[in-house]
Amino acid sequence: MPKILIVGGGYAGFYTAWKLEKWLRPGEAEVTVVDPLPYMTYQPFLPEVAAGSIEPRHAVVSQRRHLKKTNVVTAKVTRIDHASKTATITPEVGEPWEFEYDVIVVTGGAVSRTFPIPGIAENAVGLKSIEEAVYIRDRVLTNFDKASTLPPGPERERLLTFVVVGGGFAGIEAFAELRSFASALLEYYPQLTFDETHFHLIEAMGRIMPEVSLETSHWVIKHLAQRGAEIHLDTQLSSAVDGKIELSTGETFETDLIVWTAGVMANPAIVRSSDLPVEERGRVLTRADLRVGDEDDFVPDAWAAGDIAAVPDLSGGGVGGYCVPNAQHAVRQGKLMAKNIVAVLRGEEPKEYFHKNLGAVAGLGIGSGVFQSGKLALTGLIAWFAHRGYHGLAMPSWERKFRVFWGWWNNFWLGRDIVSLSAVQQPRASFEEFAARPKPPAAAAPAPAVTSGKPAPKAVKAKAAPAGAKAAEAKADAQPVAAK
The missing domain is CATH 3.50.50.100 (FAD/NAD(P)-binding domain)
Structure with a gap:
């Protein structure tokens, strides 16, 4: 059974896996999603989350809850060697391992692009x-x-x-x-x-x-x-x-x-650690049918979409001729990519992505x-x-x-x-402040001093008073004191 590896669980990756579950026949392919986060973030809601209008967990989508037929791996893909069709998966805890795949889908998204401004x-x-x-x-x-x-x-x-x-x-x-x-x-x-x-x-x-x-x-x-x-x-x-x-x-x-x-830029941690072709702005070179490659040729069994991919905008409205990095394109590209992957697996031709911005x-x-x-x-x-x-x-x-x-x-x-x-x-700050800690061990008693080579004198034990004397002493204490 062919193994499909989806690198990134954002818009494009999540929708690709979600629709593959719908359109793949039982046993037709095995799908694995690898992402360091176990959820997809609906980024248009982030301003409202920052302003307290939406609860944070309501703006994310759990991958394990909604991708019920997909293998979800919470880790990073630190190397893509498409020549040998292997990817290095590095978890947060444990040793990295090599994952062999038949089809790869690169949807690693984008990160904030900054400039070297002091501070x-x-x-x-x-x-x-x-x-x-x-x-x-x-x-x-x-x-x-x-x-x-x-x-x-x-x-x-x-x-x-x-x-x-x-x-x-x-x-x-x-x-x-x-x-x-x-x-x-x-x-x-x-x-x-x-x-x-x-x-x-x-x-x-x-x-x-x-x-x-x-x-x-x-x-x-x-x-x-x-x-x-x-x-x-x-x-x-x-x-x-x-x-x-x-x-x-x-x-x-x-x-x-x-x-x-x-501004944003394609995720450099993924782009720079793969052997897939990259265009001048650091995005994976992608055709209009979402296969990796250019107009003349494509890389077999390699697909890309979303903010990490340079997808031609056939509507003519894109900046520089490419689709702008936004959720509107990523969602639609993910849906089409799932259809195209299924079509290629069945020996059919993929369709080109075309979406005219409605507003x-x-x-x-x-x-x-x-x-x-x-x-x-x-x-x-x-x-x-x-x-x-x-x-x-x-x-x-x-x-x-x-x-x-x-x-x-x-x-x-x-x-x-x-x-x-x-x-x-810093959830443990209060606990640490008041937590009881073991006391340091007591210092050992100093050794007895030795003078002139003679042993120290032994301690003299006090002799116990006779029982009769103790009784008489107690009786005397009990008598009232007479005035003189």
Whole structure:
């Protein structure tokens, strides 16, 4: 039975395995998914997780629960040798081993792309994983707790200043959701005022959200400005050492939270450790039918999709002629790739991937959003409903859909949960602080001193008093003392 190895369990990998389970006949192939995380993250929900609008576990999909016919391996693929059709799998605990496969599917996704700006590696956080979103939410809540106990001044201002770098869809959604979150928190912190909270978005280009029209992007800027947020266009971040922001415009201020959303790159840990062809931007060279290769030739039994793959955009709307790295493409590519793999196994020809972008939708905080489809643009509440409706229904499995919609419904009546669980980053700290520890062993008694070569004198034992004397002494003690 052919062995299909899927490297990466994100959008493309998860949907490929999910649909292979549906379309493969019993015994037709054995499917294995290898990913260091046991779940798929629905990344469009990360801004809402960071703003406390969605519970973190509701924004992820368990691989073992929903891939019931697939072998799920929680580990890393550290080497792909397609010439010999072997992959090195390295678990977190234990020794690496060689996995022999017949068909490989590379869907390792992307990671945050950063630049060598002083202080970014040490102080910033990305927004590509559920863990990062939870960290951002807890940091905002913890900063409000700290600031409420401080008098007005530089330290309080630093705790209430938040920076997002990158004005694409991910950056704007995170920026707007955090602004909405902070405004809602002020109800519970009477010591703080709206004017004390500062939000800065830094964008090197002259506009934000290139996926929407220029007019719509201007509406977003104006809308956020009315909510007390500041967007710096044509501005570069020069330094962020110790949280001190220095901009190319000369402006400086201090912050305690920097969120980096300025671009992604194909997962280098997978791309650089394989013998598959790679294009100039570091992505796996992929054909329109999702087989690895170029227009003239392909690598047999090798497939790729998602953010790690350079898939030609046949609709003509892609940047540089390739599909942009987003969830919309990754999901559809994963579904088609499953069909194409089954077709090739049965001796049929694969189909080419073609998807014309129908529009873009973004949430800008509770009750506000933006939607763009061609020349049609919607803003405000109706666009916010479109955003939630689209992504809520796009969440894989009805089990996950129900959890997300149920959470939104609860929040509508009960409000967002504002409990910070930052202590989970060091869960044993309190236990260690008060845990009893063994006492150090007692020091040994010093040896007796020896003088002039003579042994030390023996201790003299006191003689016990006769029994009669003891009785008389006790009787005398019992007599009252006479006055003299």
